[in-house]
Amino acid sequence: AQSVTQLGSHVSVSEGALVLLRCNYSSSVPPYLFWYVQYPNQGLQLLLKYTSAATLVKGINGFEAEFKKSETSFHLTKPSAHMSDAAEYFCAVSKAAGNKLTFGGGTRVLVKP
Amino acid sequence: DGGITQSPKYLFRKEGQNVTLSCEQNLNHDAMYWYRQDPGQGLRLIYYSQIVNDFQKGDIAEGYSVSREKKESFPLTVTSAQKNPTAFYLCASSLEDRAGAFFGQGTRLTVV
Numbered sequence: 001a002q003s004v005t006q007l008g009s010h011v012s013v014s015e016g017a018l019v020l021l022r023c024n025y026s027s028s029v030p031p032y033l034f035w036y037v038q039y040p041n042q043g044l045q046l047l048l049k050y051t052s053a054a055t056l057v058k059g060i061n062g063f064e065a066e067f068k069k070s071e072t073s074f075h076l077t078k079p080s081a082h083m084s085d086a087a088e089y090f091c092a093v094s095k096a097a098g099n100k101l102t103f104g105g106g107t108r109v110l111v112k113p
Numbered sequence: 114d115g116g117i118t119q120s121p122k123y124l125f126r127k128e129g130q131n132v133t134l135s136c137e138q139n140l141n142h143d144a145m146y147w148y149r150q151d152p153g154q155g156l157r158l159i160y161y162s163q164i165v166n167d168f169q170k171g172d173i174a175e176g177y178s179v180s181r182e183k184k185e186s187f188p189l190t191v192t193s194a195q196k197n198p199t200a201f202y203l204c205a206s207s208l209e210d211r212a213g214a215f216f217g218q219g220t221r222l223t224v225v
Contacts, residue, residue, distance in 0.1 A: 032212040043216035098209040105155040
């Protein structure tokens, strides 16, 4: 069975500072990995995805994530936080294309001016 | 514009009543999913369907039912057997050969 662990349910960063959200997964097969963002009372929007191509994946809004198989990690980063980055972020895994997603518990990001 | 439409956005029901949440997509996606979101617990899969007239239970299917009579539609019924139905419900869809899913805007169900 697959599982996803997001370290830290809440993260607070200053505007302009590095954003680092941690995600570790367990999977019996090479996984597909995703980061989604959710604003209050809205659905989820895909930020980026890893599908066994380049290990460093660039997404929307300046975010990127690096797949590290040896560490079973897929951490999300952004060099400089904006106020608009305040949201909840979810890491997810699936076994294959078109397959159901398994989500982590989410990390809520607060951006301080 | 293509997308996934969930309705209504907010829903209130009395305890013991069944309620049906609507999910429609015009993306021509094969698979559709229902997730439940509770604070601090991420998203948990209730049911999913990969083709019309077929669906499978997810991790928390008890107290819920679904149907998939049309490719575009995947309604979720929250029955009176669901012990704690108050939650945010999200519908999603995906292509069979493409990684990732598209999500609707969600329905917040409150049972009083």
